[in-house]
Amino acid sequence: MPQFVSLHNHTDYSLLRASxxxxxxxxxxxxxxxxxxxxxxxxxxFGALEFYNAxxxxxxxxxxxxxxxLAAESRHDRSQTDSGLRAPRLVLLATSDRGYRNLIxxxxxxxTEGFYYRPRxxxxxxxxxxxxxxxxxxxxxxxxxxxxxxxxxxxxxRRVQFYLGLFGHDSFFLELxxxxxxxxxxxxxxxxxxxxxxxARLVAANESYYVRxxxxxxxxxxxxxxxxxxxxxxxxxxxSTDEFYLKSTAEVARIFPDRQAVLDxxxxxxxxxxxxxxxxxxxxxxxxxxxxxxxxxDYLRHISRDGLARRYAxxxxxxxxxxxxxxxxxxxxGFTGYFLIVWDFIRYxxxxxxxxxxxxxxxxxxxxxxxxxxxxxxxIKYGLLFERFLNPDRVSMPDFDIDFCYERRGEVIEYVxxxxxxxxxxxxxxxxxxxxxxVIRDVARALDLPYNEADAIAKLVPKDLKIxxxxxxxxxxxxxxxxxxxxxxxxxxETSIKLEGLHRHASxxxxxxxxxxxxxTRYVPLYRDPRTGQVSTQFTMELLEECGLVKMDFLGLKTxxxxxxxxxxxxxxxxxxxxxxxxxxxxxxxTMLGKGLSKSVFQFxxxxxxxxxxxxxxxxxxxxxxxxxxxxxGPMENIDQFVDSKNGRTPITYPLPELERPLRExxxxxxxxxxxxxxxxxxxxxxxxxxDILRRAMGKKKQAEMASMKVSYLEGAxxxxxxxxxxxxxxxxLEPFAGYGFxxxxxxxxxxxxYKTAYLKANFPVEFMAANLTNEIxxxxxFADYIAECG
Numbered sequence: 001m002p003q004f005v006s007l008h009n010h011t012d013y014s015l016l017r018a019s020x021x022x023x024x025x026x027x028x029x030x031x032x033x034x035x036x037x038x039x040x041x042x043x044x045x046f047g048a049l050e051f052y053n054a055x056x057x058x059x060x061x062x063x064x065x066x067x068x069x070l071a072a073e074s075r076h077d078r079s080q081t082d083s084g085l086r087a088p089r090l091v092l093l094a095t096s097d098r099g100y101r102n103l104i105x106x107x108x109x110x111x112t113e114g115f116y117y118r119p120r121x122x123x124x125x126x127x128x129x130x131x132x133x134x135x136x137x138x139x140x141x142x143x144x145x146x147x148x149x150x151x152x153x154x155x156x157x158r159r160v161q162f163y164l165g166l167f168g169h170d171s172f173f174l175e176l177x178x179x180x181x182x183x184x185x186x187x188x189x190x191x192x193x194x195x196x197x198x199x200a201r202l203v204a205a206n207e208s209y210y211v212r213x214x215x216x217x218x219x220x221x222x223x224x225x226x227x228x229x230x231x232x233x234x235x236x237x238x239x240s241t242d243e244f245y246l247k248s249t250a251e252v253a254r255i256f257p258d259r260q261a262v263l264d265x266x267x268x269x270x271x272x273x274x275x276x277x278x279x280x281x282x283x284x285x286x287x288x289x290x291x292x293x294x295x296x297x298d299y300l301r302h303i304s305r306d307g308l309a310r311r312y313a314x315x316x317x318x319x320x321x322x323x324x325x326x327x328x329x330x331x332x333x334g335f336t337g338y339f340l341i342v343w344d345f346i347r348y349x350x351x352x353x354x355x356x357x358x359x360x361x362x363x364x365x366x367x368x369x370x371x372x373x374x375x376x377x378x379x380i381k382y383g384l385l386f387e388r389f390l391n392p393d394r395v396s397m398p399d400f401d402i403d404f405c406y407e408r409r410g411e412v413i414e415y416v417x418x419x420x421x422x423x424x425x426x427x428x429x430x431x432x433x434x435x436x437x438x439v440i441r442d443v444a445r446a447l448d449l450p451y452n453e454a455d456a457i458a459k460l461v462p463k464d465l466k467i468x469x470x471x472x473x474x475x476x477x478x479x480x481x482x483x484x485x486x487x488x489x490x491x492x493x494e495t496s497i498k499l500e501g502l503h504r505h506a507s508x509x510x511x512x513x514x515x516x517x518x519x520x521t522r523y524v525p526l527y528r529d530p531r532t533g534q535v536s537t538q539f540t541m542e543l544l545e546e547c548g549l550v551k552m553d554f555l556g557l558k559t560x561x562x563x564x565x566x567x568x569x570x571x572x573x574x575x576x577x578x579x580x581x582x583x584x585x586x587x588x589x590x591t592m593l594g595k596g597l598s599k600s601v602f603q604f605x606x607x608x609x610x611x612x613x614x615x616x617x618x619x620x621x622x623x624x625x626x627x628x629x630x631x632x633x634g635p636m637e638n639i640d641q642f643v644d645s646k647n648g649r650t651p652i653t654y655p656l657p658e659l660e661r662p663l664r665e666x667x668x669x670x671x672x673x674x675x676x677x678x679x680x681x682x683x684x685x686x687x688x689x690x691x692d693i694l695r696r697a698m699g700k701k702k703q704a705e706m707a708s709m710k711v712s713y714l715e716g717a718x719x720x721x722x723x724x725x726x727x728x729x730x731x732x733x734l735e736p737f738a739g740y741g742f743x744x745x746x747x748x749x750x751x752x753x754x755y756k757t758a759y760l761k762a763n764f765p766v767e768f769m770a771a772n773l774t775n776e777i778x779x780x781x782x783f784a785d786y787i788a789e790c791g
Contacts, residue, residue, distance in 0.1 A: 004249040004263050005270040007038045007063065007136065008091055008175065008207040012502040013047035014067075016226025018209040019219045019502060022047055025246065026054045028211050032248045036270035038063035040091050043119040045107045045525040046429070046506070049543050052277060063273040065093035066103055068110065068121050070143055075114030075122040087118050088143035091136035091175070096275045099132030101522075107538065108526040115530060126166060134269055135167045136175040139207045140187060144174070148190035149183060156190070160198045173203040173269070176262055178255045179243035203269065204262040206252055209244045216242035217491075218498035224446035225434075225499075231446050282397055282545040284337030285420055285517045287344065297331045300339055300368075307371030311378075319367070319380065326368045329392045338550065341515065342400050343372045348415050349404060355560040357403025359749035362389040365674075374400060375749065376580075382625070382748045383665070385674045385688055389745070393689030394696075397545060399553075401511070405564060406556030413513060413554055423519040427536040428512035428544070428551065429527050431503045436461050436469050439496045447488055457482070457492070469497045508536050511553040514544055523548040559602040559757060562768075562775045566760050569767035577764075579756050584621055588762040589755065593618055600772045601761060602754040603628055616643045621755050626666050628754070629747040634740030635671065642669045655730050658682050670737040672744035673699075683730055684716035698738030 010018035011025060018041075029037040037060050039051040048064050055062035069087040071077060094100040106129050110119030137144040137160075144163075147156035163172045174191040178184050195202050210219040220238060221231060229236040247255075249263070256262055293299040308315050308323050315323075330339060349356050350373065358364070359375035365384035369375040379386070390398055404412055417425045434442065437458040444454030460479055461472045473480045473493070482489040508529055514537060516523055524547050525538040537544060541551050563579065570577050593601070594617040596610035604613065604624075609631050616639075618624050623646070630639050644650035645667035652668040654660050662678040663670065670676065673695055680691035694713065697705040710731060717727035760768045 003033065003035055003267060004204065004206075004247075004252045005034055005036045005038070005063075005266040006206055006208060006246055007065075007093065007203070007266055007269060008040050008067070008139070008177075008205045009038055009246065010041055010067070010207070010209050011039060011047050011051065013044060014042040014209075015503055015505060016222060017042060019215060019222050019499065020208065020211050020246075021502070022051050022054050024211045025208075026051070026058050026060060028246050029060055030058050032246070034060060034249075035267070036061035036063055036274065038065050038093060038270075038273075040065040040067040040093075042067055043069045043107065043110055044527070044538060045103060046431075046503075046527075046538050048103075048525075049277075049539055049547070061270060061274045063093055063270060064100055064103065064277075065091060065273075066107055067091050067138065068106065069118040071114060071116075071120040071122040073122070075109070075120050075125065078116045086141075087120055088146050089138040089141045090143050091138050093134045093136070093269065093273050094132065094275070095134055095171075095272045096132040097278045100275070100277060102129040102131060102133055104521055104525045105129045108521050111528040112526055112535060115528060123162075130166050133167065133171065134272065135163055135172045136203065136205065137163075137173065137191070138175055139177050139205070140181075140183060142175065144194070145187050145191070148187055148194070153190065153193070157194060157197060160194050160200050164198065164200055169199060169201070173201050173265065175205040176202055176256065176259075177205050177207055179207075179239075180241040201265060202259070202262045203265040204252055204256050204259070205266075206247045206255075207244065208246045209239070211246055213242055213245045215245065215498060218495045219244070221443055221446050221495050222499055222502070225442045229446070230448045232448055279546045280548045282550050283517050283548045284335075284550055285341060285424065285515045287337050287340040289340075296336045296340060300331070300336050301327055303343070304368050304371045307373065308367070311371055322367050322380070322386075323371065326366055326386050326390075329386070329390055330368060333390065333392070333395060335390070335398050338398055339368065339372065339374070342374055342402070342552065344419075345412055345416050346372075346374055346402065349408075349412050352411065354408045354411060355405040355564045357555075357557055357560060357749070358752050360401040360403055360555070360746060361399060362743055362745045363398065363400045364745035364749040365389045369400070374402075377745075377749045377752055379745070382622075382744075383662075383674070384745045384748060385677060387688035387692050388674055388677065388743065391689045391692050393687065394693055397550070399551075401553040401555060403555045403557040403560060405560040406558050407561050409554055409556040416513065416515065420515050421519075423521075424516040426514055426520050426526060427534055428509040428514060428541045429536045429538055430507050430509045430540060432505045432507060434499050434502045434504050436467055436472065436496075436500055439469075439500050440492065443492055443496045443499065447492060449488065449492065454492075457489075469493070469500050508532070508534050509541060511555040512541050513552050513554050514549040515552065516549055520549070558775055559753060562600075562771050563756060563760065565771035565774060566764065566768050569770055570764055573767075579759070582756070582759055584755070585619075586759055586762065589759045590617075590619055592762040593624075593758055598758070600757070600768075602757045603750050604754055604758070612639060612643075616646060621751060622665050624751040624755060625744065625748045626669075626671050628751045629671050629742035629744065630669075632740070632742060634736075635742060638669050638671070642667055642671070645669065655679075655733060656683070656726065670734070670741060672747070673738070673741045674744045676734050676738050676741055679730065679734060680713065683720070683722060683727060684713040685720055686713070686716060695738045698735050699741075701739070 011020045011022050012018055037055060039047055041047060045066055052062040052064060068090050070090055094103050106121050106125055109125050110121050114120035144156050144159050174195055176188050194200060224231050227237060287296060289296055289299040304323060304327060312319055346356055358377045363369050364375045364377050365379050365386050365388050367379050370379055440458040441454050460476050461467060462475060483493050520526060526535055527538045528535050544551055567577050593613050596614040598604040598610045598613055612627055612631060616627055630642060645652050654663055654668055659679055662675045676695045677688055677691040680686045680694055681688055694709045697709060713731060714727055
């Protein structure tokens with residue numbers, strides 16, 4: 001018996017309408033020995049690439065499709081009679097990469113052109129984008145099935161003939177479903193009649209919304225959550241049977257015992273839909289360079305050398321060598337375009353008076369970035385490593401996360417949109433999920449439990465970002481007791497476990513922007529947020545690079561707005577303050593910080609950090625960098641050693657005399673990831689690139705990779721004359737620090753910014769506090785604390 005292939009399946013990306021997680025659906029299809037599996041979510045391709053990758057990993061052929069909503073007439077019609085709430089449906093499956101691109105075009109247009117309650121397409125779009133697609137008539141809400149059920153057989157026949165003419169007799173199928181619903185029996189009779197009259201082929205389907213039969217009750221609750229109704233409401237929408245799960249070949253064969261051909265058709269369609277997506281990997285937009293330069297590489301070298309000469313009056317050999325080394329790595333890895341694009345929009349911001357942060361993340365370790373004013377912190381002065389940002393021994397994308405004044409961030413995005421084109425620039429989608437506490441409240445609402453009771457139960461779940469409800473049951477006896485007790489509370493907990501983590505709604509990433517070499521729909525489907533009108537990708541950020549796009553983060557930072565507003569108030573006194581020229585050892589600033597008066601000082605305002613400042617009594621920016629890096633889970637346990645060593649209460653020691661150079665700045669304490677890299681370089685002779693690979697392996701506890709690299713490490717140490725026991729001891733010492741040591745480049749950049757805010761507070765307290773209160777106008781609860789600290 002040929003294998004049945006399920007061609008009409010909804011995942012939880014059919015938001016609050018289906019409960020099948022992609023991984024669970026694929027795993028079940030594997031158990032059922034299906035050779036292929038389709039995804040057909042409601043009007044979107046949100047899960048298409050995730051599904052494609054999951055199927056290929058599992059050895060199943062992925063069939064990428066969509067269950068589209070159709071406008072009654074035109075997608076541009078937004079009349080009450082065409083609201084989209086009851087829009088007819090049509091299932092389309094891609095047979096090639098070209099067909100997949102047509103799905104992208106259709107789904108994108110549904111959101112950007114046809115959205116009215118639902119993302120809708122129309123016959124005009126189908127006429128433009130039907131190539132390499134197989135069309136299924138859909139279930140009871142399908143275009144043709146709805147007409148059959150309304151006994152409009154002539155119109156149904158006309159629509160069948162339209163689809164046959166558009167897609168061809170080999171690519172349009174009338175879809176037979178039977179979930180034990182009486183109207184499906186009548187519908188199937190009508191579809192068979194149309195098959196006999198038009199020659200349109202029949203195919204078996206088993207539209208699924210959840211993975212297993214036992215998931216039906218949880219799915220019913222999900223429908224209640226999505227529609228804000230109670231399960232006890234007799235008039236609400238519900239699925240009238242528990243048959244909407246992924247069925248086996250044997251189960252579907254029993255449903256259609258006399259129609260083997262409709263099962264065979266599923267395998268035929270699956271065979272035709274077995275294609276490989278074109279996933280080119282990240283491609284940078286083409287940056288237009290001045291005509292006098294031979295190539296983008298030449299232009300980057302030119303502006304970098306010019307920038308170095310502006311940053312350093314007389315660059316010495318060390319600076320020039322570092323710059324040329326970085327340029328060689330950047331150009332050889334193909335990242336020239338990325339640097340030029342980032343340099344360009346930051347230059348625009350600076351030229352238009354839009355405050356830009358000093359840097360964020362590992363990018364502050366690049367002298368090229370510093371020369372180009374992408375960053376504003378000297379990597380040589382602070383001992384920052386380029387290899388932590390771009391490792392020549394491990395190709396990975398550079399990632400500059402750029403902070404802008406939060407009030408003017410939008411101006412930079414508008415500039416990028418104008419420069420590259422609105423069709424090539426977009427934001428990035430994110431999805432809210434049913435988190436552990438929230439899902440309990442949602443399910444309780446559907447079960448009509450009193451809010452106070454539901455809230456009390458939800459609050460039993462530990463406040464842990466990594467908590468799941470199964471873990472909570474292990475940790476909280478009261479929750480397990482509810483399951484054991486049975487009744488409605490058992491249903492509450494068990495249903496919540498089934499629904500936990502499902503996608504709930506779509507929104508827009510707070511900072512992410514993508515810029516395409518061509519229009520974005522060449523790479524990904526687009527989504528328009530119906531509330532804000534913002535256009536974003538339908539895929540989340542971790543999937544974009546393989547599609548050919550590059551993500552850039554344009555972050556809005558209130559601290560930059562605070563600094564600019566403070567400078568403006570100071571300017572009213574006739575003082576033009578250049579924060580790049582302030583002294584780095586200002587006594588008033590460090591005295592204030594040493595007293596723990598750090599409220600509203602960027603990165604240092606928490607009560608816990610204020611106490612650490614009082615104990616540590618920092619006297620230089622390097623101390624602030626270290627404290628910023630240490631005040632985090634894990635490294636916190638080393639704060640006492642740092643404070644005591646700094647203040648002379650504990651002798652400063654080093655594992656080897658040669659390690660004084662990287663550890664002197666932090667009084668013998670390993671604080672930074674970069675220190676781990678430098679120690680490995682000194683002890684075993686690794687390049688910094690190799691050392692970074694070992695650091696990553698240690699940090700992610702990749703045991704096989706660690707074991708392999710440890711052999712090389714010990715061999716290198718031995719070649720440098722190290723004793724085996726010393727090398728072993730240092731390797732063991734480094735392991736935990738590699739896991740929680742902090743990125744020095746990020747800590748340095750943010751600590752320099754913190755110092756500037758502290759300087760303003762210490763030297764211009766009136767202006768600083770006035771600007772700060774304006775900044776926090778929507779958070780008046782903090783006013784009293786801020787004012788009290790000013791005395």
